[in-house]
Amino acid sequence: MSQSDLLDQFILEARECLEAIGKRLLDVEQDPANEELLNDLFRSVHTLKGNCGLFEFKPLERVVHAGEDLLDRVRHRTLAYSAELADALLEAMDYSAQLIDQIERHGRIEDGADARSTAHAQALRAFLREDASAGVAAAGAAEAAPRAGAAAPWIDRLDMAAIVSKPGVLALHYLPEPGCFFKGEDPWRLARTVPGLLQLDVVGASAWPQGEDRTGWDCYQCNLDIVLSTDAPRAEVESHFRCVAEQVAWRDEGSDPVAIDVPCENPESPVLLNRVAALWSDQCESLARAGDSTGTVRAARTALTRLLACLGETATPGASAALADLSEGVSASSLLAWARGNAPALEIGRDVVDERMSGPTGRDRDVAAPSQRAEEGSATQAPKVLKVGQEKIDRLMDLIGEMVVAKNSLPYLAQRAEEVFQQRELAREIKAQYAVINRIAEDMQHAIMQVRMLPVGAVFQRFGRLIRDISRKLGKEVNLVVEGEDTEADKNVIEPLADPLIHILRNSLDHGIELPEVRRAAGKPPAGTIRIVARQESDRVIIEIHDDGAGVNAARVRSKAVERGLIPADRAATLSDHDAVQLIFLPGFSTADEVSDLSGRGVGMDVVRTAIERINGGVELSSVQGQGTMLRLSLPLSMAVTTVMVVECAGRRLGVPMDMIVETVRVPACDIHHFKQARTTVLRGRVVSLRALNELLALEAAPKPNEEGELAVLVIRHGNESVGLLVDHFQGASDIILKPLEGVLAGLVGFAGTALMGDGGVLMVLNPKELLQ
Amino acid sequence: MTIRYLKKHAVLEGHVAVEDAETLTQWLLEQREPAVHLGACASVHGAVLQVLLALHPKVKAMPADPHLAAVLGLA
Numbered sequence: 084m085s086q087s088d089l090l091d092q093f094i095l096e097a098r099e100c101l102e103a104i105g106k107r108l109l110d111v112e113q114d115p116a117n118e119e120l121l122n123d124l125f126r127s128v129h130t131l132k133g134n135c136g137l138f139e140f141k142p143l144e145r146v147v148h149a150g151e152d153l154l155d156r157v158r159h160r161t162l163a164y165s166a167e168l169a170d171a172l173l174e175a176m177d178y179s180a181q182l183i184d185q186i187e188r189h190g191r192i193e194d195g196a197d198a199r200s201t202a203h204a205q206a207l208r209a210f211l212r213e214d215a216s217a218g219v220a221a222a223g224a225a226e227a228a229p230r231a232g233a234a235a236p237w238i239d240r241l242d243m244a245a246i247v248s249k250p251g252v253l254a255l256h257y258l259p260e261p262g263c264f265f266k267g268e269d270p271w272r273l274a275r276t277v278p279g280l281l282q283l284d285v286v287g288a289s290a291w292p293q294g295e296d297r298t299g300w301d302c303y304q305c306n307l308d309i310v311l312s313t314d315a316p317r318a319e320v321e322s323h324f325r326c327v328a329e330q331v332a333w334r335d336e337g338s339d340p341v342a343i344d345v346p347c348e349n350p351e352s353p354v355l356l357n358r359v360a361a362l363w364s365d366q367c368e369s370l371a372r373a374g375d376s377t378g379t380v381r382a383a384r385t386a387l388t389r390l391l392a393c394l395g396e397t398a399t400p401g402a403s404a405a406l407a408d409l410s411e412g413v414s415a416s417s418l419l420a421w422a423r424g425n426a427p428a429l430e431i432g433r434d435v436v437d438e439r440m441s442g443p444t445g446r447d448r449d450v451a452a453p454s455q456r457a458e459e460g461s462a463t464q465a466p467k468v469l470k471v472g473q474e475k476i477d478r479l480m481d482l483i484g485e486m487v488v489a490k491n492s493l494p495y496l497a498q499r500a501e502e503v504f505q506q507r508e509l510a511r512e513i514k515a516q517y518a519v520i521n522r523i524a525e526d527m528q529h530a531i532m533q534v535r536m537l538p539v540g541a542v543f544q545r546f547g548r549l550i551r552d553i554s555r556k557l558g559k560e561v562n563l564v565v566e567g568e569d570t571e572a573d574k575n576v577i578e579p580l581a582d583p584l585i586h587i588l589r590n591s592l593d594h595g596i597e598l599p600e601v602r603r604a605a606g607k608p609p610a611g612t613i614r615i616v617a618r619q620e621s622d623r624v625i626i627e628i629h630d631d632g633a634g635v636n637a638a639r640v641r642s643k644a645v646e647r648g649l650i651p652a653d654r655a656a657t658l659s660d661h662d663a664v665q666l667i668f669l670p671g672f673s674t675a676d677e678v679s680d681l682s683g684r685g686v687g688m689d690v691v692r693t694a695i696e697r698i699n700g701g702v703e704l705s706s707v708q709g710q711g712t713m714l715r716l717s718l719p720l721s722m723a724v725t726t727v728m729v730v731e732c733a734g735r736r737l738g739v740p741m742d743m744i745v746e747t748v749r750v751p752a753c754d755i756h757h758f759k760q761a762r763t764t765v766l767r768g769r770v771v772s773l774r775a776l777n778e779l780l781a782l783e784a785a786p787k788p789n790e791e792g793e794l795a796v797l798v799i800r801h802g803n804e805s806v807g808l809l810v811d812h813f814q815g816a817s818d819i820i821l822k823p824l825e826g827v828l829a830g831l832v833g834f835a836g837t838a839l840m841g842d843g844g845v846l847m848v849l850n851p852k853e854l855l856q
Numbered sequence: 857m858t859i860r861y862l863k864k865h866a867v868l869e870g871h872v873a874v875e876d877a878e879t880l881t882q883w884l885l886e887q888r889e890p891a892v893h894l895g896a897c898a899s900v901h902g903a904v905l906q907v908l909l910a911l912h913p914k915v916k917a918m919p920a921d922p923h924l925a926a927v928l929g930l931a
Contacts, residue, residue, distance in 0.1 A: 264874060264903050271902035275923060285927045291910040302881045302907050 090190065093134050095470065097183050100131040102544060104176050108169055109547040115164040125154045129388075130407040131179075142192050142200030143182045146175050149207035156211060160329060168210055173548070175203045238334060240284045240310045246334075251355075252281065253317055254334040257309040258288060259327065264303050268327070271307065277323055279315030318389020319362055322382045359390050363422065366390075370419040380415045387422055473574075476534055483527050484820040488839045490524050493517035495842045532721055537577045539617045539626065540568025545581070546588060550613065553592045560599050560610035561592060567617040572624045573721040576698050580626070580718070583691040583702075587628050587714055588613065590688070595632030595712055605709065607631065619720070626716040635706040637663040640672075647671060662803075664706050668692040696852075699725075699742060725821045727838070727848055730797060731812040732776045733784040738819065738838065738848035739808075743800050747813055749793035764796070764807065771798060775809040779854050780833070787811040799851050806855060821848055865891035865916055870898050877903035884911045894919040 107124035114120060128151045135144040150172055156162035178199065185193050237256040246252045259270035274283060288308040292300040313320055317333075324331045366383045388406055409421060493513055501510035543565050554561040596602075596611035603609050614629040637660040644666045645652045655663070666672060670689040695702045700718040719742075727738035728747070748766065755773060756763050762773040773796065775786050786809040788794050796807040819838035824831055835850040859876050860867040861883055872880075884890040884907070892908065895917030900908070908928060918925050 259902070269874070269902045271905045272899065275899070275921075280923070283923045283927060285905065285909065287906075287909060291912075297885060297911065300881070300910065302877045302903055302910070305902065305906065306910070307902060307906055 087190075089137065090186070092470075093137060094183055094187050096134055097131055098180075100127050100134070101176055101180050101183065103127045104131070105173065105548055106544055108172055108176070109551055111164060112166065112169050112551075118158075121154070121158045121164075125151070125158050126407045128154055133407070140182070140186065140192055142196040143179060143186075145204045146179055146182075146200050146207070149204035150175050153207050153210055162210065171206050171210065175207055178203050237308075237310045237332075240286070241282050241312050245281065246312055249314065251316070252312055252314050253320055254310065254312045255320070255324075256332040257311070257324070257327070258330055258332070259305050259307055259309070260330060261304050261306070263305045263327075270305065270309060270327075273324070273327070274309045274311055277311055277313050277315070278319050279313040281312045281314060283309070283311045285309050316358065316362065316389065318386050318392070321389065322386045325382055325385070355394075359394060362386070362390055367419060367422050370415050370422065380418055383415075383422075384409070384418060387418075476531070480531050480535065483524070483531050485839075487524050487528060487820065490517065490520045491840070492842060493520065532573065535574045535721075536571040537574045538568060539570050539572060539577055539580070539624065540565070542577055542581045542584060543568050543615060543617075546584070546615070549585060549588060550592065553589065554596075557592065558598060559592065559596050561596055562610055562612045564612060564614045565616075566614065570617040570619055570624055572718060576624070576700075576718050576721065579694060579698050580716075583694040583716075584615075584626075584628070586688070586691045591628065591630040591632065591712065595630040595634075597633050620717075622720050624718045624720055626718065628714045628716075629711060630713075631711040634708040634710055634712050635664045635667065635704070636708055637706075640664055640666050644669065644672060661705065664704050665803075667704065668702070699740070725838075725848070726816055726818055727821075727846070728797065729814040729817050729846065730776070730795070730810040731814055732780070732810050733782040734811075735782075736814065736840075736844065736846055737776070737810075738817070738846045739797060739799065739851060740835065740848065741816060743851055745798040745800055745805050748796050748798065748807075749789070749791075750796050750807075751791075751793050752788055753792075755794065762809075766798070766805075766807075769805075771805050771807045773807040773809055774855065777809075779808075801852065801855050806851075808851065817846075819846065819848070864889075865893050865914075867893040868897040868900065868904075870896070872897060872900045872904045874901040874903050877901065877907050880904060881907050881911065884913050887913075889914065891916050893917050894924075897924075900924065 104124060104127045107120060107127060111117070111120045111124055128147060132144060132147045132151050135147055153162070153168070153172070157164050157168070162168075182192055182196060182200070185191075185196070238254060241254055246254050257270065257274055259268065263270060271285070274280075274285075286308050287306045289306060291306070321328065366386050369379060370383050384406070391406065405425070406421070409418065494517060497510040497513040497517065500506045500513060546565075547563055550561055550563045591613055596613070597605070597607075599609035602611065612629075612631050614627075616625075616627045616629070618625050641655040641658065641663050644650050644663075645655050649666065649669045649672060655666075658666075667688045668691070672688065692702050695716055695718070698718060700716055703715045703717075704712065705715070706712040726741040728741055728744055729736055729738055731737075750764050750766075754764050756765075762775075763770050764773055765771070776782075776797075777784050777786060786794055789812075795810045795813055797810055797813070798805050798807050817840070819840070821836045821838055823829075823836045824834060828834075833850060833854040835848045838846045838848060840846050858868065858870050858872050859880060860869070866880065866883060884892075890911065890913035892913045893916045897919045899921065905924075905927070915928065915930055918930050919928075
């Protein structure tokens with residue numbers, strides 16, 4: 084893997100990490116007590132930090148590192164998670180995303196970044212300091228266990244001299260809960276079996292009973308108070324106490340320069356290396372024994388992570404990220420395989436030897452090691468997911484498209500063989516071959532579509548953050564509920580959705596959901612709910628955005644639309660309420676009296692509609708005043724293959740997208756009414772205006788009637804009305820791969836694009852909407 | 857049975873499990889000069905340790921485990 088490939092990979096993964104972090108931060112805010120979420124969050128940040136270590140991106144690493152420290156404290160319940168903390172972390176993550184953008188553009192971080200990154204890191208670290216000075220004890224911790232600093236009285240029960248004299252000696256205070264015996268715990272045994280135990284002291288947490296009290300004393304109420312010191316690494320001891328982690332207080336390592344959690348000053352120290360190697364193989368053994376017990380696997384994984392952390396990022400850069408990448412439910416055997424394949428002992432042994440042999444050039448070796456190790460790591464575990472650049476998939480898609488077109492020429496060939504060369508037999512064989520190729524081509528097309536499918540959840544992800552930020556800004560309380568985020572659609576359909584959906588959500592937040600007091604007065608719960616529901620309906624994906632806000636005031640929409648001159652007043656009055664609320668999709672419509680930075684500039688909903696229509700989707704609004712609004716987006720599953728109606732006009736073949744067509748009819752010339760320039764006809768009791776396609780395309784020919792004197796009319800949907808297009812012939816429907824117009828043709832209006840037909844001809848596909856304007 | 861209750865002292869042998877804590881408590885409370893023999897005691901459950909700490913009987917023989925001895929104030 085070359086350096087630039089590695090960098091690309093880094094950028095890709097960093098983005099993923101940041102996305103995951105953003106999402107997790109919000110999840111954690113909802114449910115701060117959830118260990119699982121916190122650990123997941125920490126893991127993402129840790130992975131990101133580990134990845135930064137591969138490159139010299141100091142400003143980025145600084146920010147991420149501060150975030151990691153902060154989260155570590157939160158994770159160990161020594162710091163309370165708060166909205167302010169989340170704000171700071173989110174801001175830091177935004178800044179990190181900016182840095183990643185810079186790295187992607189220029190391959191490095193711009194010079195001015197240092198000061199800002201320091202500021203961000205300091206803002207994060209301020210929480211750590213604040214906490215230390217305030218001495219905030221974590222929720223759920225044993226009240227009696229003093230947490231802050233070396234001044235904790237329990238420390239005095241140990242021989243301090245022995246702790247301070249030797250680096251890496253840990254002291255901890257274990258205060259089992261009174262009912263622990265009933266849970267089958269044995270605190271004494273747990274303490275007695277701590278790895279690397281040095282000193283151990285047990286006293287009564289409260290005074291032992293004396294005299295008369297002794298008769299009624301309950302020997303099954305645990306009253307033990309245990310302090311101990313050990314020279315085992317913290318990771319190992321933590322994993323030993325993992326079941327009662329909240330009952331254990333550690334000697335504050337902030338006051339201790341050689342604390343184990345901080346990457347060791349001297350990772351090459353042979354003592355540490357030996358210890359790590361021994362522990363590593365211990366973990367391998369326990370994994371080999373574990374079978375599929377998830378607890379052991381998790382513990383071993385934690386231990387391995389900590390071991391890597393203990394070695395420091397520079398010594399094992401790829402490894403900790405790779406470990407964090409292993410899936411949550413990784414089986415004992417695969418973790419074991421990984422652990423064996425990545426045993427740091429061998430690596431380090433070699434590093435040390437190399438260093439000794441190569442002397443001063445040993446540093447270069449360090450630079451080379453990470454990528455090498457990453458490759459070794461990937462060799463031992465078979466990759467299950469391939470990361471492929473989008474352009475490669477697009478290229479494949481194009482090729483398959485050409486394949487589909489190319490195979491369509493076979494029926495023409497068969498026809499020629501039969502008609503021109505009188506080879507009936509050959510024609511039949513060509514047709515048989517065509518059937519085979521056709522089947523394979525369709526399968527290929529289907530397969531590539533599957534590859535391009537994305538869950539709609541991909542765009543929903545960022546909404547949590549958006550809603551949180553905006554609702555905080557507006558002083559509203561909003562819950563976001565997302566359903567059906569697994570619904571899949573083509574990448575080209577999903578990706579352009581992000582902006583319109585953001586517009587819609589902003590509108591819902593700004594105009595829809597009321598302030599808590601207004602909601603309470605209306606008898607609704609103070610917190611509004613925005614529900615995003617996605618589902619598949621035959622070949623369309625439906626996305627509905629519900630809010631339980633004030634709804635759209637149809638009367639106000641009417642008057643605003645008239646006021647802004649969007650429709651005449653008399654027409655506005657005749658519209659039903661349902662039709663009236665659709666007016667908000669008109670360009671230039673806004674009901675907001677003043678422009679806020681959220682919405683009200685009158686570029687809202689028509690932009691949404693245009694964006695949705697660009698991907699052949701439709702948008703519809705329904706609203707009940709006082710109860711809420713529902714926006715329904717209907718989108719195609721895929722845009723790759725478009726069905727068009729092929730029509731003939733003055734000897735030219737033209738395509739019209741099928742989803743715009745209402746019907747095809749033949750109208751006798753006598754049924755067409757002329758009024759000045761305009762032509763109309765009556766279809767099923769409704770007046771339909773007729774336009775000749777020849778005229779619209781500036782072709783100097785009149786529409787050709789057939790033998791019975793009837794004109795072919797293609798009725799298409801245009802906004803809320805139907806319009807009839809007069810054409811010469813209908814040629815039937817055809818599946819095509821639509822290519823947008825490029826180069827000098829790109830500016831051409833009235834055409835959606837071109838497609839290659841089976842016989843090699845080029846079909847121009849119309850965009851009737853533009854044509855009719 | 858991992859505790860043998862003799863006339864003058866109780867002998868704790870092997871691993872003394874959590875169930876024994878209650879009978880040991882009762883027995884120690886009944887004695888005028890309670891004493892325990894820990895020479896053959898390999899390990900005790902936390903509850904038993906708590907009983908020994910709370911009622912601090914006289915220890916006739918030291919346990920082999922130095923940490924246990926230290927915690928009982930015998931080292």
